[in-house]
Amino acid sequence: MTDTAPPDDPTRTDPDRPAVLVPLAVLEGEPLPTGTPDLLANAHVVLSGYHVIPEQTAAEQARAQFGETAMAKLEAVAGALRDAGATVETRLVFTHDRETTIDRLIYEHDCLAVLVPNGTERVDSVLVALRGTVGVGRNTRLVAGLFAESDVAVTLYHALNDGETIADGEAFLTGVRSDLVERGMDPDDLEVVVEEAEAAVDAIAGRAESHDAVIMGETDPSVTTFVFGMPAEQVAERFLGPVLVVQRERPAE
Template sequence: MTETPAEDGGEQPEVGEGAATGEGAETDRPSVLVPLEVLEGESPPPGTPELLANARVVLLGYHVIPEQTAAEQAREQFGETAMSKLGEFADRLAEAGSDVETRLVFTHDKETTIDRLIYEYDCLAVLVPNSTERVDSVLVALRGTIGVGRNVRLVAGLFADAGVDVTLYHVLDEGESLDDGESFLNGVKTDLVERGIDLDRIETLVEDADASIDAIAGRAESHDAVVMGETDPSVTTFVFGMPSELVAERFLGPVLVVQRERPEE
């Protein structure tokens, strides 16, 4: 919340500045929101504690209530149960090493709640909680230079000393050459190394594919987790769903959806 607003607006992958301008004053741990519908039986799936061991986890337990029910009414009846479950989950995550904050919200609208908490905690990413057996290799799908600094901060923050292989992956845009793609990824690679990831743990992969979602989901199969950006809602996303959701559905493993820079209030 102390970043300069212009940071991700530039065309250059100007990473490294985030830490310099004040992120370090707060905490180096990237904030990751983990939303769970606790009363519907959702819990952090296996592998999540390991994946987020270096994160500051905002563990959001939420319960969606129909409009004919007052939120207070639901809290009165279910609050205690939900809170104790959430406490258990938080313990599990903390044992693996993460800083955990828990929030329990009764809401009529899940999106409003998730969005509010992303703001409040300035979350770098939201986890789509799926299970994984281990966390040895991560696919980082990068679309372009805009906002890439946030991906770098997240990946470096989570996996710098974790002995995890990182594969940087880029699907070429129309009119973009293979060289453009490679030099983009190499720039990101340099930034990651500066931030403490081992050079020989980073691979780069540029591909020319028609459907980037299919390509990402396909590549993801040989990895344990995916990091990708969020997409602006549009007609296409309205009809087919958000790309990150589609990838998560097919991949069936955990997906960290990197959030856009939220405008300062």
């Protein structure tokens, strides 16, 4: 596996900008989905153009053959994100193992979230599904970092766990709401919804239909297993919009 890392975006000076990994199969013609620049206008985007090569092909060989074309496509995508207001750094990777590559990039760049890239025509409302599986502070950092300066309506949603009451769920989300207000969110833009649900994924997907994007935490210790086939992907497939998957904090060791 080899990757090209152009100089970091010199405009990345705001520590409040959350870092979001956006993986694209650049040589397969995967485009930047509609609405992504608006969704990530206040983010620091780590744009990863990757291409999976056969085991018998050396990454250096693939880079020599396709690197210039791939980088040109990647920079065009980066330009659209920068035009919307995002700061961007690009990584072009030729790899035999997509999952390992995505994991590595998440941790190398301290990404708060990974985008499951589906399109949306607009970004007026966002569903934030909270299950307590990822530190709440990481969720609120992402939400406030992306939307505190916008008019986006945010619905904080919690499907009750076994043994929880409605009062428990409301207390949990009230604390999250207070944190977001302290981080600069307009309280009028924040709605709190708690409900009982037999299957959390089904409930989130159903709620997502009336929103333009979803933010949810990973529930599996393996980042890429989750991103490429676990609940976030299931939600994205059902409501056909972008899903931002908030990552667990990397262990100190």
